Amino acid sequence: MMVRKVRYVLAGCVVAGVFALAGVGGASDIGPTVKQSCSRCHTTKRICLNLGVKSDTAWKATVARMVEKGAQLPAGQIDAAAGYLTGLAPGGGTVCE
Numbered sequence: 485m486m487v488r489k490v491r492y493v494l495a496g497c498v499v500a501g502v503f504a505l506a507g508v509g510g511a512s513d514i515g516p517t518v519k520q521s522c523s524r525c526h527t528t529k530r531i532c533l534n535l536g537v538k539s540d541t542a543w544k545a546t547v548a549r550m551v552e553k554g555a556q557l558p559a560g561q562i563d564a565a566a567g568y569l570t571g572l573a574p575g576g577g578t579v580c581e
């Protein structure tokens with residue numbers, strides 16, 4: 485009985501740790517990823533012109549449309565990329581450098 489309980493606790497820790505790592509990495513590293521995958525067909529000027537203009541919903545729609553066209557974003561990163569773009573000030577961020 486005791487051993488089983490300990491095992492569950494340990495498994496819980498491992499799962500929480502993996503999620504914590506994924507969260508930190510995903511949020512801070514998406515800038516270069518967005519810049520790379522979004523500058524394949526057009527310059528990032530197209531994106532920079534829309535910073536501070538598009539809402540989060542609008543960015544989600546745009547990013548999803550670009551992924552349909554062939555933009556290579558890691559699976560499940562559409563929301564993260566859209567959130568990142570929504571949070572940037574006009575002309576700001578790695579994307580516009």
Ligand code: HEC
Pocket residue numbers: 518521522523524525526530531534546547550551553554555556557565
């Ligand atoms: C496979 C080629 C391709 C890739 C990769 C790509 N785009 Fe585009 N993008 C296009 C084309 C073609 C247009 C013009 C036609 C249109 O708007 O659908 C466009 C237009 C745009 C526009 C202007 C139109 C609008 O809706 O505001 C923005 C902003 C944009 N792209 C953002 C992005 C972002 C962000 C990424 C990365 C997730 C990206 N693009 C990756 C092909 C691409």
